[in-house]
Amino acid sequence: MKRTLIIAEAGVNHNGSLNVAKKLAISAKEAGADIVKYQTFNPDALSSKYAEMAQYQKKNMGQTKSQKEMLSRLTLTHDEFIQLARFCDEIGIKFLSTPFDIQSIDFLNELGCDIWKIPSGEITNYPYLVHIAETKKKIIMSTGMSTLTEVVSALDILRSNGATDIQLLHCTTQYPTPYSAVNLKAMLTLKSETGCEVGYSDHTNGIEIPIAAVAMGAVIIEKHFTLDRNMEGPDHKASLEPGELKQMVDSIRHIEEALGDGKKKPADIELSNINIARKSIVAKKFIKRGEVLSEENITTKRPGNGISPMLWTSVLGTNAIRNFEEDELIEI
Template identity: 40%
Template sequence: MNELSIGGRPVGEGQPVYVIAEIGINHNGDVDIAKQLIDVAADAGCDSVKFQKRTPEICVPMDQRSKIRQTPWGEMTYMEYKERTEFWEDEYQAIADHASSRGLQWFASPWDVPSVDFLEKFDVPTHKVASASITDEPLLEALRATGKPLIVSTGMSTIEEIDRAVEILDSSPIVLLHSTSTYPCPPEESNLRTIATLRERYDVPVGYSGHEKGLQVSLGAVALGAVAVERHITLDRTMWGSDHAASVEPGGLTHLVRDIRILEEALGDGVKRVFPGEEEPRRRLRVS
């Protein structure tokens, strides 16, 4: 399968690269920041924005819950912090409305089965399997049961773990994203040739989820055939929070989408021909 549809948007070989702006948890629990980031993604020309959805009482390990954390809102337990930064129904309705008003699709990575049910209330066009969740078989089964196309990140995974996830999701149309879960990711760990490895092994559309500094590696992924590109975005890389430093600021995101669209044109169709701009030099310079 070389192509699928996400909310009516074709994604696959020969289609425009599907650009995902991952807001993730970079909203820091503030809907206004989330809306600003949606605006950044829309202004840059992205196709969608992605969040993360957790049920804290399921996702926070027992031995971590009472640990004290210093936050912008003062000292609190880790459990209190996760609850403070999680969005619920009212917040996601505001996000859905704002994304729709800006012409963007939105979806999220559910980290537990109840979060799948939560997101389904909003009829999101797809779900994302985070790299950390690729071995969570009950979660994969719940995602398969939605009947939605799925986007699956493969960071920190062995090929056998990806095999098993693809087997479980067999009835679902999927896009695999090559990814390295190092934050930020150095070029030598990017291993972009894995894009071709995944495409050949699974015969599904393959994209790239990047955590590197800069734009070069993401553009290299497009040159190697990535059908989707996902990057974390932030208003400011110096903001408080774990993902901001490996994220792209507004100006960088605009440049990334611009350069992806230029690359799409430059890649062409692979058929060797004489282009109109070559005709005059051909007549003037060619030795017959």
């Protein structure tokens, strides 16, 4: 199986602290993730002063304010992102950040990011999609809140403006997502209807659903994580803690190994067990030479290194070629 790309979504769980952002990178590296991903935005360009917080954000933060006010506390400066990208390179994990506005696209492009992660909320943002497509870099696009028609429209815009390498992530934009709203089978629909490789961006509690997505063919898994779910902020409570992230990564690697090549044949390690576990045709009791072999005097028992029971009807009615003791392998 193709190795699953695992994106550890730090997002804004750094709470505006470069030091915490670096600790998140270290944690993602130690967990075995391939990429640690953040979010880059200019609060003034992302949200108007009239945009309200989502219900889950109000609940998780225990307060109500405008999105703009909330976001202003969760940003890193461009200089801090430059330091963070350099730090990720030093410790050996790939840095990635989702841009949420045109200015942030330009900044990350200049920073040298070679992959774009388009968030679900931008899938209907025509100028944003065009700007990203024109860079002609690889794109991973989340499809939360979207109909298939909207996904296809976004793909048309991206492709018509220069994008050629696009992967899609199925997801449900709710934090946390109840299991009943996951609809993992939609991931398969996205693949069949668009021709794109697909993955899954998970917002459920726990690690079971992303593991199941890999078993269903996801080539990318994205999962929010935090240093501590009790930290203040909108996304911490729906995020994995470091030990859980490592457990998810390890489990996904096990699933990849277990899926195999799809060919139904004995595994090499099974071969030595065939004669032990299977049966042969043996004498049910003492049989004299020349006696007719019948269901009265033959049966099937382990080991399996004699005549296969699949030849049962061919053996019945033949004559014993010699004397056979009870349990002795029958020969014909």
